[in-house]
Amino acid sequence: MAGGRDTGPRPLRTRAAALDAADGLRGARALFALDDGVYLDGNSLGALPAHVPARVADIVTRQWGELRIRSWDESGWWTAPERIGDRIAPLVGAAPGQIVVGDSTSVNVFKAVVAAARLRPDRTDIVVDASTFPTDGYIAESAARMTGRRIVPVAPAELSSALGPDTAVVLLNHVDYRTGRLHDLPSLTADVHAAGAVAVWDLCHSAGALPVGLDAHGVDLAVGCTYKYLNGGPGSPAYLYVAERHQAAFDSPLPGWHSHADPFAMDHAYAPADGATRGRVGTPEILSTLALEAALEVWDGVSIDSVRAKSLALTDFFLECVAAYVPGGLDGPDSRLTSTTPVAHAERGSQIALRCAEAPAVMKELVARGVVGDLRRPDVLRFGFTPLYVGFADAERAAATLAEVLAEITPV
Template identity: 80%
Template sequence: MSEALKKKAAALDAADELRSRRALFQLGDRDEDVYLDGNSLGALPVHVPARVADVVQRQWGELRIRSWAESGWWDAPQRVGDRIAPLVGAGPGRVVVGDSTSVNVFKAVVAGARLNPGRTEIVVDATTFPTDGYLAASAARLTGCRIVAVDPGELASALGPATAVVLLNHVDFRTGRLHDLPSLTAAIQSVGALAVWDLCHSAGALPVGLDAHGVDLAVGCTYKYLNGGPGSPAYLYVAERHQRAFDSPLPGWHSHVDPFAMAPEHTPADGVARGRVGTPAILSLLALEAALEVWDGVSIDSVRAKSLALTDFFLECAESHVEGGVSGPDSPVSLVTPLAHSERGSQLALRCAKAPVVMERLIERGVVGDLRRPDVLRFGFTPLYTGFADVERAASTLARVLAEVAEDPTA
């Protein structure tokens, strides 16, 4: 069966319309290495170092302060936002880049509550990435609201006339479960509340459709499937209908209508620039801008199709290679991610009693995934550079490691 799966992988790779994109990334010299952690940190596009060198040596080193105008530094947050916008289904002028995801979550939740005065509850995904929960709680204290934590599957029971804003993750960071953004957004808005979506684990992996589905506010990072680099700046989406009234809790001089007036009172700029705060991190922002060029000519629908094909093939290979498969009663692992395509992001999560040692040994053998303690193995599939041969190698290596660990009394 192993040879048959290798042949199938080769055929799938040959037919892959995105296969040429792999050459745009720095993935190491060893063919046997497999990088399945793009859901934590995307790979480096090969052209980015030269672009960053130009920013450092010429724009900063030679032009210095003139680069704010001559190199377009001042407009970069909106310009790069417009590069991200098509990947999340947004029109121009609705996405601004800057700050961290955490800061943008805080802006969005507080501003959302301010857009809904008189309401007293902020609903947050109970399974959310911890920072989102911390920030939602802080936003509640600031706005005089109370926090209501609820599983997304039970959201309807928590909604009502007191709900001001709801913060949800599009894809669960632990399990890879994809939540139904269109229907949940509609349910939130049906009670007069605003929907804020965290897109960290979906942008660049699957269609989002912010404008089409009438999302109010959204945030996301750029260092995962968007490959912007470690700590690359995050982004904030503000629906056009909310921009005039968007009241950021962090007004800064870069969000002022006339920044260089240095006025003592803050008068917000027009449009999505209201989401800016202070001086952006230019080096990382322009590295991100360069990285986004790998998306030129790429259809997000093609990315989604390949993502599902990759995760399906991994499961097929794992069922074949792993003793007991990934769902049988005698299996050393069990699938946490939903099987249904409509409920699956671009990662697979496997529960494993000995997950820490299994992941450690996988990485030693060149298969890089990651671990969510205490017992979840995560594998992220980045369609722009992950191939089907990578998937087969990863599954076969996983099978060998699981067998070794099962026989090792010290593991």
């Protein structure tokens, strides 16, 4: 087996060790509860920061068990959605006061798309990324029916020619969940604005992996989850960004009492709170919200630019190892693997997606051998690179194991 993990000289393994030794983020791995496998699925569910279980135990036993109702004030439960939003803000390039945490991404897509459409009452079209993660498409379609608009599916590459005076809202994914393609947020947002429309971005696959620059690029509204690169835990709450300039006009389709200007007035007339708070709905999921807050401590002192630099180096190195180790190489006429992730750094998120006819059997065997990526049916092997806890030796080992597995699985 050419360059296999356990045979012959392995210069790439030597290089991996040198790259790991020079990695300024290498200390962060110790902050996570990980075994000696290779975890390349942080783009689906981030790993557990090791200090979170003790924090959750305290939240349950002391804050809930002993302080009970007093914790809404004394433990900061009431203000957690805004406080944690402000902790996420620097990771996505937002000034404080514009992000509120709560609900799922799907629910926040609904709030954002309807509120965006209400900002453009005279326009008919809601443009949706044709390759979007499905939930965004389903929700946008329902939002369109509810607001009397029309859905226009458009590939991001063709967006500028599809925009016009009827475009009210454009909903885009920053990184494509299947291919790992990074869309050009600054230029697409500028195109949306040139057409007079409102730009809504889904950051699920970019936040925590690369700089987003929400404020710098004039994004209007954005949503994202916290259980991938932000390591908030399964089902941890999502977030909604409402640019400050839109907050006064942000008209939520879910105006629950937690978004009221004075919730305990118990007034029958709705009066929205100021700021990002008007993106709240009802009682937040406190346990997972506070678990997220604890998990975000792993970002203390970490710059998102250093994360991006390592992410690109990791994905480059993984591709190099795959090309060197896998029989038939990568993307060639004899190869069993084709990368659908762009080679250009400017177009690449933090995952590598490889098409492979035998993908289901290959991923099953990889997982059995301690290399955990995931499968997107029918034929995509996804490998997510989370720079806080994935190293170059992991990338080399994953590629070598992939080569071993492919050599054992008969081509279909």
